[in-house]
Amino acid sequence: xxAINPEKLHHSKWTAVQPSHKEKHFLVTKLVRDEEETVVEVxxxxxxxxxxxxxxxxxxxxxATWRMGWR
Numbered sequence: 001x002x003a004i005n006p007e008k009l010h011h012s013k014w015t016a017v018q019p020s021h022k023e024k025h026f027l028v029t030k031l032v033r034d035e036e037e038t039v040v041e042v043x044x045x046x047x048x049x050x051x052x053x054x055x056x057x058x059x060x061x062x063x064a065t066w067r068m069g070w071r
Contacts, residue, residue, distance in 0.1 A: 003061075004057070004060055004061055006031070006038075006039035006057045007039065009028045009031060009039070009042055009057060009060070010028055010030075010031050011027065011028060011029075012027075012028045012068070013025065013026070013027055013028075013068075013069050013070050014026045014027075014028070014044065014060060014066050014067065014068065014069075014070075015066070015067040015068075015069065015070055015071045016065070016066065017063075017064060017065055017066065017067060018065070021049065021051075022048050022049065023046035023048055023049055023051065024048070025046070025047040025048070025070045026044040026045060026046055026047065026053075027044070027045050027047060028042050028043070028044055029043050029044070029045045029052070030042070030043035031043075031057075032054065039057055040056065040057070041054050041055060041056055041057060042054070042055065042056075042057045042060070
């Protein structure tokens with residue numbers, strides 16, 4: 001499991017373990033916060049297609065789905 005500080009996720013790079021639609025490398029483009037300014041979700045943008053996906057930031061902890069950095 002990846003150790004992650006949600007406050008430092010902005011502009012971080014991620015690699016999908018099982019790419020789909022030629023989307024393997026992603027960049028965190030936005031942090032979604034709740035009313036208490038706590039990070040609850042991240043917006044990932046695919047580098048190749050520029051398609052955006054929103055998911056809970058805790059999903060990035062799953063080693064079976066995401067790897068830190070571009071590989």
